[in-house]
Amino acid sequence: MKRIRKILVTALLIATLCISAVIPAFAASATVIFDDPSTTVGAEFDISIHISADSSIDSYTMNLAYDAGFLRFVSGDYTTGGDGAITLNWSGSSADMTFNLKFQALQEGTTRIETTQSNGNASDGSGLAITDGWSEVTIGPGDPSLIQQEAPATTGGSLNVAVDEKQYTVTGGFSDALVPIGFVKTTTTFEGQEVEVAKQETSDEMAYYLTPIDGGDADFFMYNSADGTFSAMEYVELSNDRYIVLLKNGGAPKLPEDYGETVLEMNGKQFPTWVSADNPEFYVVYALNSAGQRAFYRYDTTDETYQRLGQVSATVSEDEDSTPEGWFGKLVNFLEDHMAIAIIGAWVIFLILFIILIVIGVKLRHRNLELDDLYDEYGIDLEDEEESNKKEKRKKTARNRQDEEDDLFQESLLSGEDGDFEDAADFAFDDFDEEDEFEEDDFEEDEFPEDDLEDLRADMNGEDSLTSQLKKKEKASRSFDTDFIDLD
Incomplete structure (x- = not known):
């Protein structure tokens, strides 16, 4: 019995799954059907738009576009607009609806009224899957005098x-x-x-x-x-939330000399642009971006992409110098394009140099402290040492000068000419008139020992001394010979 129950339960589950598989899950759908009328120039005609849905519709919106050169919109059910665009807004509860629109034919030819956007909601709140359509209008010869100009919707007189x-x-x-x-x-x-x-x-x-x-x-x-x-203006969508609007009156950007001005045509509109002879696939255009800023952009005609040029100015002065060439120009361009990096690099270099100066200053400070400790350890007094060096230098200078004077005095003695002794003596003692030539401490008592002084006195008092020679020379100069003349 239990076995039979298991078989029945299994069969029931399989049947349930099969039934679920064949039942389709679907959303509410709607189909839009237009009339395709034929008319003549100057005549007014109606276009019927029929919407059929598989469930009740609560709301429906449709945007239509038409060529204002062929048609003039007169009126319509639940519609507003004109000049090439119409919006239909309807709300209610129905699965089958018809809307009538009235137009006037303006010139011969064939034109279309197309759906640019449509959306709606079913009665259960779900969205509609809409199959859009269009209307093809054929216009033949007629009476152009019947054409009425559509008045602009302005307040007061036309502007x-x-x-x-x-x-x-x-x-x-x-x-x-x-x-x-x-x-x-x-x-x-x-x-x-x-x-x-x-x-x-x-x-x-x-x-x-x-x-x-x-x-x-x-x-x-x-x-x-x-x-x-x-x-x-030409609207260009870059992404879901970013766009640019191409403009004409942007002035001339500051670009290298190889860029020349030309014209970029988009959708029948012409915009001034600049292109390089080396890169003809890139254009520079003027545009308004989604942030409300007017700027220049580089347009890649191959990839159809736009990139903002941040370092381009709006006008060019004829007196301005051209961009530097060579490696210096490349460096200038790099710094202009990477100003933030250059500033950061300069600050890093400044900090490194500042740290190096601090390290050198600390090392010099430590060295001076070590030298001070070394002088204190060995009892070295830098001020006494400097004073001793000065005294030694003065003594050496005095000795050199005395030696020169002695040499000159001896040469005068050896020459034996009249007046030489007096000149030599005067010369010998001229330089001792000034008191600031030698200080008292230059000739201390220990400079000449007592024995040397005795010898010096003996030499000066002897026959061969300088004093004796001076006296003999003076006596000789005063003696003279007498000659007698024989008068006879």
């Missing part, structure tokens, strides 16, 4: 501005779907009138929606509040 010598009208009432990511729709006062604009969320930069007076598609133009001018 006209010039952009690159072309006249535009400031237009409001544009769809929120046309506002670029990072911008919000708001109002501002321009020339005394309140108009709708797109304002950047991170700055006060504003983009105006302008429509060409002579016909054509309306578009956003960036407004420069500094000089009151407008410039064409």
Whole structure:
């Protein structure tokens, strides 16, 4: 009996799993179907949009785009917009809906009304899986006189501005779907009138929606509040939360001489750019980034990427010197590109030199202390030693001078000419008139022993002494001979 129960339970589990496998899990889905009408120039016509879902829908939003050169939007169910963009917003409870939109044909040809974005919620709160569609409109010959110009949605009279010598009208009432990511729709006062604009969320930069007076598609133009001018803009999304807006009025960047100015065309708009002859695949463009800063960017045409150039200035002065060439120019460029690293390196070198100076100072201090200890240990007095050296030097100088005077005196004695003794004597004692030549301590008593003094006195009193020779010479000079003359 137990065995039978196990078999039945197992079979029941297998059956349950099989049934679960064949039951599909699905989300609510919806399909959008458009009419494909045919009309003539000047005629107004309707387009029906049918939405069919497999469950009840609580809300639905759709953004449509059309060529304003072929069609003019007149009206529509649950819709707002114009000038090439329409937004449909619906809420309720239904699984089958139809919306009617009215347009006017402007010129012959074939054009499309396409879905750019759509989303909705089912009654259970889940999202819809939507299959979008489009409408193809065929326009034949008709009566152009029936065409009515769409009035710009502005307060008061129309506002006209010039952009690159072309006249535009400031237009409001544009769809929120046309506002670029990072911008919000708001109002501002321009020339005394309140108009709708797109304002950047991170700055006060504003983009105006302008429509060409002579016909054509309306578009956003960036407004420069500094000089009151407008410039064409091109929105470039870099990532989910980062973008740049290409601009025209950025001035000329400071670049090497091999860069030349040219034109970069994107989506029918022309922007000034600079390119190097050595790297023609790289362009330098002027743009507004997602942080609200205007700067120059390097555009890689191969990878279609952008990189900000942080060291490029907005204008170039003709008097400024060109970038240095050679290794010095490379060094300057490296320092400019890596200024933070250069500053840190300079501080490291300064600290190393400061530490070296401290170490040398400490070592010199220790050496002086060791020398002081050594002098104290051996009883060396540096001041007495210096004074002794000075005295010895003075004694040596006195001896040398005395020897020179003795030599001169002896030469005078040997020459034997008249007056030589007096001159020699005068010369011998001239230098002893000044008292500051020799100090008393230069001739201390121990310089001449007593025996030497006795010998010196004997020599001076002897016959051969200098004193005796002087007396004889003087006596000889005073004697004279007498001659007698014979008068006879």
